[in-house]
Amino acid sequence: xxxxxxxxxxxxxxxxxxxxxxxxxxxxxxxxxxxxxxxxxxxxxxxxxxxxxxxxxxxxxxxxxxxxxxxxxxxxxxxxxxxxxxxxxxxxxxxxxxxxxxxxxxxxxxxxxxxxxxxxxxxxxxxxxxxxxxxxxxxxxxxxxxxxxxxxxxxx
Amino acid sequence: xxxxxxxxxxxxxxxxxxxxxxxxxxxxxxxxxxxxxxxxxxxxxxxxxxxxxxxxxxxxxxxxxxxxxxxxxxxxxxxxxxxxxxxxxxxxxxxxxxxxxxxxxxxxxxxxxxxxxxxxxxxxxxxxxxxxxxxxxxxxxxxxxxxxxxxxxxxxxxxxxx
Numbered sequence: 001x002x003x004x005x006x007x008x009x010x011x012x013x014x015x016x017x018x019x020x021x022x023x024x025x026x027x028x029x030x031x032x033x034x035x036x037x038x039x040x041x042x043x044x045x046x047x048x049x050x051x052x053x054x055x056x057x058x059x060x061x062x063x064x065x066x067x068x069x070x071x072x073x074x075x076x077x078x079x080x081x082x083x084x085x086x087x088x089x090x091x092x093x094x095x096x097x098x099x100x101x102x103x104x105x106x107x108x109x110x111x112x113x114x115x116x117x118x119x120x121x122x123x124x125x126x127x128x129x130x131x132x133x134x135x136x137x138x139x140x141x142x143x144x145x146x147x148x149x150x151x152x153x154x155x156x
Numbered sequence: 157x158x159x160x161x162x163x164x165x166x167x168x169x170x171x172x173x174x175x176x177x178x179x180x181x182x183x184x185x186x187x188x189x190x191x192x193x194x195x196x197x198x199x200x201x202x203x204x205x206x207x208x209x210x211x212x213x214x215x216x217x218x219x220x221x222x223x224x225x226x227x228x229x230x231x232x233x234x235x236x237x238x239x240x241x242x243x244x245x246x247x248x249x250x251x252x253x254x255x256x257x258x259x260x261x262x263x264x265x266x267x268x269x270x271x272x273x274x275x276x277x278x279x280x281x282x283x284x285x286x287x288x289x290x291x292x293x294x295x296x297x298x299x300x301x302x303x304x305x306x307x308x309x310x311x312x313x314x315x316x317x318x
Contacts (some may be wrong), residue, residue, distance in 0.1 A: 049193065049280075058281040061316055 033093030040097045044070050067098050074099035078106040104128040186291050189284040196230045202290040203235035204303040211235040221268060227257050232286035236307045242276045243283040254278060277314045285310045
């Protein structure tokens with residue numbers, strides 16, 4: 001679109017549009033996302049130490065139950081309708097951590113509840129999260145392949 | 157609109173009280189392992205065989221060697237029958253060089269004690285488990301056999317990856 005030559009009328013409209021467009025507070029949004037994302041990470045770290053102290057997990061292995069717990073908490077919060085508010089306030093800060101994954105699963109399930117359990121909830125639950133799983137598994141496969149080849153050739 | 161927030165507040169209250177109560181009552185009992193998360197505790201070295209024999213001396217020497225490294229601020233050493241467990245904490249800004257530090261430690265130990273086998277770990281869990289075991293040995297609550305068994309358990313935990 002940007003490279004096409006615009007007619008005078010279009011250019012005029014663009015100017016008009018720019019004049020009335022509300023400015024996005026980019027810096028403020030970044031700051032909010034940073035803070036809320038950081039808070040989510042602090043909670044995650046606390047849960048990690050909880051698993052290290054009270055169960056037989058090492059720093060190495062405590063990551064798995066922590067991720068599961070974080071997703072579960074965000075799923076609950078989405079169901080209660082709280083995560084929407086957090087998401088509206090923080091934007092990417094609440095979507096980028098793993099909690100955003102739980103939110104995307106449950107919000108899709110709630111949205112399609114009226115279409116029935118199988119075709120509605122079951123068919124649409126992973127509408128958004130499906131791409132996370134697909135590309136996650138695929139990139140893990142590629143990285144593992146590269147590592148295997150490098151080990152075979154004796155580089156690593 | 158008020159209801160979900162009430163439920164949420166309830167859930168959080170439950171979690172917070174649960175965590176505080178559990179934090180005070182069960183889990184790790186020793187004071188030293190509890191505070192080791194936030195501060196340097198400098199645990200004494202120990203040997204499973206207790207105070208007799210050369211085990212404790214070796215452990216003390218190993219601890220001194222590792223503690224001399226600038227990137228490290230806390231070391232726990234447990235001398236077992238065959239292995240020596242070395243758990244350490246790395247200074248915050250040096251944590252980017254964890255791999256390098258581990259390598260350095262391994263080289264240093266192999267050079268200084270060619271006859272011993274070392275299990276080296278920077279994992280916090282291994283560190284607190286080592287403190288627990290050290291206290292049990294020092295208080296004589298564990299027999300030599302029991303202590304060795306516990307040490308093997310820690311070593312197995314260290315080798316777990318998933």
